[in-house]
Amino acid sequence: MSNTEESFAIVSDSQGALNSIKSRFPRDPLVQRIQAVYSNVVEVGKSIFWIWVPGHVGIRGNVMADEAAKRATGVRHVDVQVVRHLDLKAALRAALVHPKPWRPPLLLSRIERVKIHRLRIGYTQITHAHLLRGEPPTVCVHCGNQMTVEHILRECPVLEPIRQSFHLIDEVGEILKQPQHLKNVIKYLRSANIFDML
Known part of the structure; x- marks a missing residue:
């Protein structure tokens, strides 16, 4: 004014x-x-x-x-300070x-989705079944360290070459969050003979 x-x-x-x-x-x-x-x-x-x-x-x-x-x-874009x-x-x-369309499905089988879900929450048969049986923790057959999701997906030195062949990144949370990585996680678990134990 x-x-x-x-x-x-x-x-x-x-x-x-x-x-x-x-x-x-x-x-x-x-x-x-x-x-x-x-x-x-x-x-x-x-x-x-x-x-x-x-x-x-x-x-x-x-x-x-x-x-x-x-x-x-x-x-197309309006800058509104107050809504x-x-x-x-x-x-x-x-x-x-009028909801937005969903992302396309990941094309994982039901069993593959179950295994991914178990890895995401950190409780799998191989890493936690010992608690139900009252036994000592399961150890990795390759290196002798305790089996954890982190160990399977990132830490086991013997499985490192297999992990690298499937281009898995180090950050476990990102591996299990990003849809583009999930197929490679499944392939890695099968190649390392761990998939059926999860």
Whole structure:
């Protein structure tokens, strides 16, 4: 706003918007921001007049605003600082009614999905069955260390060449999270003769 002007008129054809701005305790964050700006303007001795005009009645600013709104509908990305709860609610409802398509299936068999799930939670037959039987922990037949998911997928030095041949990365969480790695994990487990023990 110009420092030389003392009063301003804001003309709107939305009586509901003007009533919201006049309300004492608005819940809408955008209305709260408008009220804060209004208070700041009044504090410095300037005046704002709110004018409701039914329809556009040829007001140049309204016509320009309509044209800008029409142009904005073609923009793919909109930077919104404040999201109103009603807008969020509408977006969530739209997402529920028209959900995005799911990612394509991983094309793993049911048994392969079960084995991957067991590895993800860290409890497999080979690493934890001893607890049910009251026996000492299972040790790796290759190196003698205790069998854990981490040992199978990352630590066993004897299985390292097989792991490398299937291009498995060191981070266990990433191996089991990324769909592109899961087929190689299955191939590795089968090649190392561990798959059926999980």
